[in-house]
Amino acid sequence: AQTVTQSQPEMSVQEAETVTLSCTYDTSENNYYLFWYKQPPSGQMILVIRQEAYKQQNATENRFSVNFQKAAKSFSLKISDSQLGDTAMYFCAFMKKQGAQKLVFGQGTRLTINP
Amino acid sequence: NAGVTQTPKFQVLKTGQSMTLQCAQDMNHEYMSWYRQDPGMGLRLIHYSVGAGITDQGEVPNGYNVSRSTTEDFPLRLLSAAPSQTSVYFCASRTPSGGKSYEQYFGPGTRLTVT
Numbered sequence A: 001a002q003t004v005t006q007s008q009p010e011m012s013v014q015e016a017e018t019v020t021l022s023c024t025y026d027t028s029e030n031n032y033y034l035f036w037y038k039q040p041p042s043g044q045m046i047l048v049i050r051q052e053a054y055k056q057q058n059a060t061e062n063r064f065s066v067n068f069q070k071a072a073k074s075f076s077l078k079i080s081d082s083q084l085g086d087t088a089m090y091f092c093a094f095m096k097k098q099g100a101q102k103l104v105f106g107q108g109t110r111l112t113i114n115p
Numbered sequence B: 001n002a003g004v005t006q007t008p009k010f011q012v013l014k015t016g017q018s019m020t021l022q023c024a025q026d027m028n029h030e031y032m033s034w035y036r037q038d039p040g041m042g043l044r045l046i047h048y049s050v051g052a053g054i055t056d057q058g059e060v061p062n063g064y065n066v067s068r069s070t071t072e073d074f075p076l077r078l079l080s081a082a083p084s085q086t087s088v089y090f091c092a093s094r095t096p097s098g099g100k101s102y103e104q105y106f107g108p109g110t111r112l113t114v115t
Helices: none
Strands: A003-005 A010-014 A019-021 A024-026 A032-039 A046-052 A064-069 A074-079 A088-096 A103-105 A109-114 B004-007 B010-013 B019-025 B031-037 B043-051 B054-057 B064-066 B076-078 B087-094 B110-114
Touching: A003 A088, A003 A103, A010 A019, A019 A109, A024 A074, A032 A064, A046 A064, A046 A074, A074 A088, A103 B043, B004 B087, B010 B019, B019 B031, B019 B087, B043 B064
Parallel strands: A010 A109, B010 B110
Antiparallel strands: A003 A024, A019 A074, A032 A046, A032 A088, A064 A074, A088 A103, A088 A109, B004 B019, B019 B076, B031 B043, B031 B087, B043 B054, B064 B076, B087 B110
């Protein structure tokens, strides 16, 4: 079974700073996806960024980028030039590429951006 | 497209009562899932379906039933509500093929309290 661990329950930074959220996972699979989801106070789950395990290049989406270390089973999220609207819970998630493809989530990191 | 819709948004039940959480999607997605989110934890999979007439158990299925008679609908039934089922419930859908087959579309959630 796959497990996902986020070791930082809470983080807080000043607006415009850069922040990195950590995630490690455990799997024996070789083909899979990794995701970061954002959950703002409204409660909606929003996909921030995804990474395919077979791609060595780290994914980027505007101010969001990941550091994917497959051998170390590490998948951190970097938010550059943080904004007040980035305040949210952030969840790391794993999904096998084959089969029913269920999402396995970490416990989440509560990120607060201070003005 | 309305995407994934869930009703009700909020519900309070007494212990032992039964109810059905509704989920519908208008994107013709084959895959649908139910997750629950408890404080301090990520989402955990309750049940999922890979098509009409096909359902399977996830990580935390006890106390819940599902059926999938149409592609659009995937209701979640609580047979005899217990306080341990107090949670926020998310429905999600996905297509298993195509360029964005990795992406789960989440509904807005149903906040359930069992007293």
